[in-house]
Amino acid sequence: MQVTINAAMTIDGKIATRKGDSAISSKDDLARVHRLRSAADAVVVGISTVIADNPKLTVRLVKGKNPARVIVDSNARIPLNSQILLSASKVRTIIAVTKGAPKEKILKIKDMGAVVVVAGAKGSVDVNKMFLALEEMGIRKVLVEGGGELNWSILQTGIIDDLIVTIAPIIAGGRSATTLVEGEGFAKISDSIKFKLIRVLRKRSGEVVLHYKPVR
Numbered sequence: 001m002q003v004t005i006n007a008a009m010t011i012d013g014k015i016a017t018r019k020g021d022s023a024i025s026s027k028d029d030l031a032r033v034h035r036l037r038s039a040a041d042a043v044v045v046g047i048s049t050v051i052a053d054n055p056k057l058t059v060r061l062v063k064g065k066n067p068a069r070v071i072v073d074s075n076a077r078i079p080l081n082s083q084i085l086l087s088a089s090k091v092r093t094i095i096a097v098t099k100g101a102p103k104e105k106i107l108k109i110k111d112m113g114a115v116v117v118v119a120g121a122k123g124s125v126d127v128n129k130m131f132l133a134l135e136e137m138g139i140r141k142v143l144v145e146g147g148g149e150l151n152w153s154i155l156q157t158g159i160i161d162d163l164i165v166t167i168a169p170i171i172a173g174g175r176s177a178t179t180l181v182e183g184e185g186f187a188k189i190s191d192s193i194k195f196k197l198i199r200v201l202r203k204r205s206g207e208v209v210l211h212y213k214p215v216r
């Protein structure tokens with residue numbers, strides 16, 4: 001499995017405002033993300049991102065194929081009127097849930113054309129199990145598009161190969177605004193995950209795109 005995390009953040013590390021507005025990057029940078037999507041077998045996001053943004057997660061700004069969309073959603077909370085489910089019969093859609101997810105909702109999700117993968121018994125989706133299931137479904141190249149909680153879980157697995165972050169020249173502030181990586185976090189800097197910077201792209205928009213690889 002080849003896993004890339006991509007995100008756009010403000011100078012102060014927020015990936016959305018305190019009200020959940022995440023329209024951070026320029027159209028040019030969005031086109032770069034759509035190119036990454038079209039090169040991936042699947043795009044993965046957390047359920048809070050689907051609820052906040054109601055995204056399509058398709059390739060529209062460049063020419064290319066749509067990847068499968070994978071939603072990490074322990075209790076199958078995905079709204080039946082979300083853009084993801086409304087397009088599930090046309091674009092491959094996988095909802096990763098736990099055994100605790102309500103059976104009736106799972107049936108409704110399947111009826112709309114999505115595939116449901118059970119990864120984990122209770123609590124949160126077991127992302128290691130989810131990646132194994134995705135691999136069995138022929139998915140090898142994955143693009144993780146957040147949000148902060150999912151980024152933390154995936155970074156903790158140590159599975160990622162690339163981290164690409166666009167920094168937009170803006171500050172959003174807000175102590176409750178979501179940052180690039182949420183979760184519990186490390187207590188000591190010496191325990192933190194280390195990266196090496198392999199590429200820097202400076203855009204006319206004033207954005208910089210930073211490409212990191214983990215130090216193994």
Ligand SMILES: NC(=O)c1ccc[n+]([C@@H]2O[C@H](COP(=O)([O-])OP(=O)(O)OC[C@H]3O[C@@H](n4cnc5c(N)ncnc54)[C@H](OP(=O)(O)O)[C@@H]3O)[C@@H](O)[C@H]2O)c1
Nearest residue numbers: 007008016022046048049074124125146147148149150153
């Ligand atoms: N700027 C950007 O690039 C960008 C990209 C994406 C999102 N965003 C923004 O980020 C915000 C959402 O981020 P978020 O951090 O609140 O949520 P998130 O990471 O999108 O979703 C987190 C939720 O996913 C579910 N989940 C299930 N298994 C999980 C696991 N193992 N690890 C982590 N989560 C798991 C949990 O809900 P259940 O317990 O119900 O399953 C959890 O609360 C939105 O405002 C969105 O606009 C910005």
